[in-house]
Amino acid sequence: MPSDVPTPPAAARDRPPLGPVPPSQRALAPDLARGTVLLLIALANGAGAFFLAAPGLESAPQGAERLYNVAMVAFVHARAYPMFAFLLGYGMVQLARRQEAAASPGAGRAVLLRRSAWLLAFGALHGILLFSGDILGAYGIVGIAVALLLLGRGDRFHRLALWLWAASIVSVAVLAARAAWLVATASGTPASMPIREMDVGWPSMEAPTYAASVLARLTEWPTQTLYLLGVVFVVWLGVWAARHRVLEEPARHRRLLAWTAGVGLTAGVAGGLPMGLFSAGWLHADAPAAGALKALYEASGQLGGIGYVALFGLIALALENRRPAARRPKAVGAVVDALTALGQRSLSGYLIQSVAWLVLVPPFALGLGTASGSTAFTATACAAGVWLATVVAADQLRRRSLPGPAEVLLRRLVYGRRN
Structure with a gap:
């Protein structure tokens, strides 16, 4: 844990873990x-x-669908999940810091292990x-690894995350150069979209019955979970940022946030744009070139996700410092309150989306x-309609000072009935 975590007083060291943050x-x-990122996930x-x-x-x-493909690859796909992963690591340190400061030594790790184990069960x-x-x-598995291997390490160890961030920038530049060379020299038959051998398929959504869809998901879910375990680096970067309170004290880290937002978003958009142009049919690429474009799009997505987080750090700073809540336009304050309410109930908002896909998409629904x-x-x-519905629902719960239903269940399982 960071060195600025206070040592619990003797009377507090045997207290049970605290409940969730008010x-x-x-x-x-x-x-x-x-x-906001729940819109991208939707x-x-x-x-x-x-x-x-x-x-x-x-x-x-055809037509506007080409622009749709470009926008989705450059701004959404492979960019939303890394953003959520960063916030997962950030939140883990916030939770552990609070537990270690007010309860017994080791309470933070114990709570994180229980929470991550239940997240894995929820995910299954x-x-x-x-x-x-x-x-x-995937986040449950990564959370267990973080609790066991990263918490309690010193700043020197966690600076490795920054070196990995720098290495990822270099690797994206190398992938971009390789992709540009392969596209420039492509002479074979143009590859088709989607590149099936590199996609994660979801045939369960076209199953004729719900029972058949469950059987399909028995194999789809493990594949998806293994595919997402690569976000562990982004989670670690979130751990480093939380140790330095980057999002809690954005004014102290304005330059870091601005630099990260600029580099991350530029790399994310520029790295995804060639794949988007190819998927729109506006860029010729044979099979080797298409594979290079997809590798670039995926690698740059992690940088783009972190850039999004830094951007929201800057937005929060502007909202908190330049226009205090009492002076904000009423409409701006209402939007911020509603989005924040959904962020505080993000697990419920995320699960409601999945219920919506099951109702809207399959032939048996x-x-x-x-x-x-x-x-x-x-x-x-x-997607936009479902997300807006969750924003409205979360805001109504906020007005009544109620948590989301999934949050209530997870807290009961992690903290016990008393919380």
Whole structure:
């Protein structure tokens, strides 16, 4: 743990773990980011559900569908999950710091292990019963690893995360150069979209019955979980940032946030744009070049996700310092409050999305995934509508000082009945 964590007083060392942080004590930036990134997750998972694969893209785009493919690859796919992973690592340190300061030594690690184990269990049920594009299982596994291997380490050890960040920037530059060379020299038959051998497929969304979809997800969910374990580096970077209170004290870290947002978002968009142009049919690439484009898009996504987090740190700083809550326009304050409310109930908001895909897409339900018309338009409209519904619902819960239902269950399992 960081050196600035206070040593618990003797009378507090045998206390049971504290419950969750009250909303009034939460930092704005992480919750605002979580609430907003759920829109990106809705767009990504909605596209995956409708197009039966991740990343979800139109395989033969026409007209505006070409722009849809470009925008999804440059701004959404492989960028939302790393952002959530960073916030996972950040939140783990916040939770552990609070436990270590007020309860017994080792309470933080114990609570994190219980919470991560339950997240893994939630992920298994979620991925098998609802939607195989699950992130909770992978985050549970990564959380257990972080609690066992990273907590309690010193600053020198955690600076390795910064070296990995620098190395990832260099690797993205190398991948970009390689992709540019392969595209420039491509002479073979143009590769088709999607690149099936490199996609994570979701055939469960076209299963004829719910029972058949569950059977399909029994194999899809483990594959998806293994695929997402690569976010451990981003989680570690979130751990480093939390140790230095980067999002809780954005004014002290304005330059770092600005630099990270600039580099991360530039790399994320520039690294995804060639793949987006290829998926839109505007860039020729044979099989080797297409593989290089996809590798670049995936690697740059982690930088883009971190850039998004830094951007929200700057937005929170502007909201808190330049325009205090009492002086904000009423509409701005209402939007910020609603997005923050969803961020504080992000687990419920995320799970509700999966219920929506199960109701909207498969042929045994509403069957919109097999309906005629523009799939890109349908996927986008459904994703935005579902996210907006969760924003409104979370804001109503905020007004009544109520947590989300999934948060209530997880807290009961982690902290016990007393919390």
